[in-house]
Amino acid sequence: xxxxxxxxxxxxxxxxxxxxxxxxxxxxxxxxxxxxxxxxxxxxxxxxxxxxxxxxxxxxxxxxxxxxxxxxxxxxxxxxxxxxxxxxxxxxxxxxxxxxxxxxxxxxxxxxxxxxxxxxxxxxxxxxxxxxxxxxxxxxxxxxxxxxxxxxxxxxxxxxxxxxxxxxxxxxxxxxxxxxxxxxxxxxxxxxxxxxxxxxxxxxxxxxxxxxxxxxxxxxxxxxxxxxxxxxxxxxxxxxxxxxxxxxxxxxxxxxxxxxxxxxxxxxxxxxxxxxx
Amino acid sequence: xxxxxxxxxxxxxxxxxxxxxxxxxxxxxxxxxxxxxxxxxxxxxxxxxxxxxxxxxxxxxxxxxxxxxxxxxxxxxxxxxxxxxxxxxxxxxxxxxxxxxxxxxxxxxxxxxxxxxxxxxxxxxxxxxxxxxxxxxxxxxxxxxxxxxxxxxxxxxxxxxxxxxxxxxxxxxxxxxxxxxxxxxxxxxxxxxxxxxxxxxxxxxxxxxxxxxxxxxxxxxxxxxxxxxxxxxxxxx
Amino acid sequence: xxxxxxxxxxxxxxxxxxxxxxxxxxxxxxxxxxxxxxxxxxxxxxxxxxxxxxxxxxxxxxxxxxxxxxxxxxxxxxxxxxxxxxxxxxxxxxxxxxxxxxxxxxxxxxxxxxxxxxxxxxxxxxxxxxxxxxxxxxxxxxxxxxxxxxxxxxxxxxxxxxxxxxxxxxxxxxxxxxxxxxxxxxxxxxxxxxxxxxxxxxxxxxxxxxxxxxxxxxxxxxxxxxxxxxxxxxxxxxxxxxxxxxxxxxxxxxxxxxxxx
Numbered sequence: 001x002x003x004x005x006x007x008x009x010x011x012x013x014x015x016x017x018x019x020x021x022x023x024x025x026x027x028x029x030x031x032x033x034x035x036x037x038x039x040x041x042x043x044x045x046x047x048x049x050x051x052x053x054x055x056x057x058x059x060x061x062x063x064x065x066x067x068x069x070x071x072x073x074x075x076x077x078x079x080x081x082x083x084x085x086x087x088x089x090x091x092x093x094x095x096x097x098x099x100x101x102x103x104x105x106x107x108x109x110x111x112x113x114x115x116x117x118x119x120x121x122x123x124x125x126x127x128x129x130x131x132x133x134x135x136x137x138x139x140x141x142x143x144x145x146x147x148x149x150x151x152x153x154x155x156x157x158x159x160x161x162x163x164x165x166x167x168x169x170x171x172x173x174x175x176x177x178x179x180x181x182x183x184x185x186x187x188x189x190x191x192x193x194x195x196x197x198x199x200x201x202x203x204x205x206x207x208x209x210x211x212x213x214x215x216x217x218x219x220x221x222x223x224x225x226x227x228x229x230x231x232x233x234x235x236x237x238x239x240x241x242x243x244x245x246x247x248x249x250x251x252x253x254x255x256x257x258x259x260x261x262x263x264x265x266x267x268x269x270x271x272x273x274x275x276x277x
Numbered sequence: 278x279x280x281x282x283x284x285x286x287x288x289x290x291x292x293x294x295x296x297x298x299x300x301x302x303x304x305x306x307x308x309x310x311x312x313x314x315x316x317x318x319x320x321x322x323x324x325x326x327x328x329x330x331x332x333x334x335x336x337x338x339x340x341x342x343x344x345x346x347x348x349x350x351x352x353x354x355x356x357x358x359x360x361x362x363x364x365x366x367x368x369x370x371x372x373x374x375x376x377x378x379x380x381x382x383x384x385x386x387x388x389x390x391x392x393x394x395x396x397x398x399x400x401x402x403x404x405x406x407x408x409x410x411x412x413x414x415x416x417x418x419x420x421x422x423x424x425x426x427x428x429x430x431x432x433x434x435x436x437x438x439x440x441x442x443x444x445x446x447x448x449x450x451x452x453x454x455x456x457x458x459x460x461x462x463x464x465x466x467x468x469x470x471x472x473x474x475x476x477x478x479x480x481x482x483x484x485x486x487x488x489x490x491x492x493x494x495x496x497x498x499x500x501x502x503x504x505x506x507x508x509x510x511x512x513x514x
Numbered sequence: 515x516x517x518x519x520x521x522x523x524x525x526x527x528x529x530x531x532x533x534x535x536x537x538x539x540x541x542x543x544x545x546x547x548x549x550x551x552x553x554x555x556x557x558x559x560x561x562x563x564x565x566x567x568x569x570x571x572x573x574x575x576x577x578x579x580x581x582x583x584x585x586x587x588x589x590x591x592x593x594x595x596x597x598x599x600x601x602x603x604x605x606x607x608x609x610x611x612x613x614x615x616x617x618x619x620x621x622x623x624x625x626x627x628x629x630x631x632x633x634x635x636x637x638x639x640x641x642x643x644x645x646x647x648x649x650x651x652x653x654x655x656x657x658x659x660x661x662x663x664x665x666x667x668x669x670x671x672x673x674x675x676x677x678x679x680x681x682x683x684x685x686x687x688x689x690x691x692x693x694x695x696x697x698x699x700x701x702x703x704x705x706x707x708x709x710x711x712x713x714x715x716x717x718x719x720x721x722x723x724x725x726x727x728x729x730x731x732x733x734x735x736x737x738x739x740x741x742x743x744x745x746x747x748x749x750x751x752x753x754x755x756x757x758x759x760x761x762x763x764x765x766x767x768x769x770x771x772x773x774x775x
Contacts, residue, residue, distance in 0.1 A: 047609035057564035063609030069525035082524035090583045090650040092565040097603050099520045108522050109372035117478055136528045138615050140608045145563045181534040232479045240379025243470030246489045253482055367519045
């Protein structure tokens with residue numbers, strides 16, 4: 001045992017390769033196996049919608065707060081969705097206090113890209129009065145425990161939180177022209193698409209799903225595929241790393257489609273358990 | 278600056294092809310490419326890359342000394358800085374920087390220069406579509422000019438799909454805006470595999486595969502351009 | 515305000531919908547009288563985070579949720595000091611409070627300072643020369659008594675918040691009560707030594723006797739919290755017999771707790 005852990009420390013790559021030869025991983029999973037995923041929604045009452053997602057050890061919380069703002073002049077019938085990923089020093093010792101670092105920024109942009117690509121919520125749906133007032137959805141995603149596969153966890157938390165959002169009813173007072181909010185009447189958001197992300201790491205030519213932080217550090221490349229319910233691709237995000245053939249890409253997409261069903265089922269179940277209709 | 282240094286070391290290669298939309302069966306067509314290497318005196322390598330009206334300037338520094346906090350004991354620390362045409366770089370630039378950086382890391386033989394730094398600075402001069410692809414190409418030309426050891430070359434290709442499923446290679450900004458999907462790939466020169474991929478909009482799996490295939494074919498054209506320009510540069514020397 | 519280039523930009527200005535609630539001010543007056551010395555039920559768990567050396571989560575029934583992690587000791591930059599350094603950080607999630615969303619760049623130096631002062635009394639920093647311990651706390655939901663909850667995350671520092679309304683002091687106020695209070699006091703106690711480690715008061719508290727009374731009430735609250743926290747630590751210790759997650763900061767203190775038992 002002591003020898004094994006020494007081997008792991010001194011030659012992490014070689015250690016890992018030995019496992020791959022046997023088609024399994026140090027934590028006992030198959031190469032295509034995800035860690036246990038749990039979702040908890042509505043746990044933060046100060047937010048308009050919230051979700052906590054655990055993917056093995058990786059824990060991510062997403063809180064959505066809705067506010068009013070004037071729409072932009074060139075898109076007067078559109079609201080805003082502002083996603084931001086935060087990796088505080090709390091979640092891992094690799095992150096320093098201060099403004100978001102490179103990884104957090106890249107993750108924020110990834111979530112923003114997926115929102116834009118998939119049109120998960122039509123920005124037109126967030127408009128209250130054309131040119132005057134619209135909803136802004138601030139989606140703050142905070143990682144509480146960083147153990148790899150951040151993007152999948154973020155997307156899952158984001159989607160679950162979005163489905164949990166309840167916006168208060170808004171009417172416009174004819175005399176003053178101001179908005180009036182009725183907190184007693186709540187309306188859920190219209191969600192058009194449900195994008196689900198599936199991440200892989202490339203270890204030379206081997207593809208492995210749902211990497212831990214340790215695996216990500218050893219990997220030679222990463223790939224994240226986002227699919228929606230029609231099987232369309234909302235993102236094929238491969239930020240460099242080892243090269244991939246079209247055929248390998250196809251394998252990954254098939255795995256991502258299978259994963260989509262699992263996550264969708266899980267979110268539906270959680271939403272249902274909270275709101276028995 | 279170009280007058281003083283550019284003419285001594287640089288050269289200009291140009292390639293013209295007529296730009297048109299093509300089906301998957303047709304040969305890929307790209308906008309006119311113009312590239313000049315070694316035009317800046319301070320960096321160890323530099324390149325100005327133009328495809329159509331999109332223009333990116335790359336400066337490569339390294340291998341040079343690295344900050345202790347960023348030092349990696351068994352390989353070079355690679356950094357990419359992407360400067361937009363106006364304003365300060367934001368989250369968008371940061372995420373593109375990360376993509377370009379990881380693409381370069383995959384091909385640059387960093388293990389030959391441990392504990393040193395390689396910095397690539399990319400300045401956008403004009404954005405008229407296919408910007409990320411142009412940045413990748415400029416970075417690769419810059420790395421070549423700096424003489425850094427690489428396992429292979431790479432190039433960036435952008436592919437736009439319209440609502441009918443027709444695709445355009447190397448789209449202009451207008452074509453990108455009208456397109457349903459815009460895909461950008463980085464392709465390596467040895468096996469024509471996909472090093473990087475990024476996507477705007479949605480598409481089906483078949484469309485993705487078509488675009489990958491078309492980009493791989495377009496990559497041949499760009500690599501031929503790389504080869505020609507390197508030949509011309511060194512034969513003039 | 516300068517533009518933040520490290521976050522996805524939103525609109526320049528936005529207002530909370532609570533400002534536009536029809537019928538003006540909120541008048542959900544829950545004037546339910548309660549026993550001023552009653553404590554909110556508290557839920558505490560330790561060693562939740564896989565990456566941290568030690569971590570804890572505390573939730574009060576009023577809604578306050580605080581997560582805390584300890585990293586280190588690691589090499590402290592910039593010269594060697596005989597005593598270790600304790601670096602505290604306190605963050606609020608942007609969605610943690612009612613009303614307007616907070617800008618994510620806003621941090622809470624005052625609370626971090628209070629946390630640091632109370633904790634440096636408890637941690638034996640002399641044992642970690644030239645090292646740095648990092649403590650970061652994250653507030654996920656604000657339901658009142660925030661600082662107290664954050665403090666009680668650390669083994670044997672227990673803490674209690676009070677707020678004064680009219681003539682009397684209430685223990686562990688909820689968020690509603692805090693908003694209406696005219697004075698607040700947070701007390702941190704090292705129960706095993708019976709010493710006060712931290713004290714943070716604000717507002718108009720009335721005569722000195724009143725503060726003294728508040729302090730007494732607070733200390734009493736701390737003493738009552740202590741067994742709760744101790745129990746959750748012990749439970750965790752039993753679950754992880756090698757004490758791996760607790761070793762660092764808690765090890766020595768825990769040892770003492772176990773012996774007391």
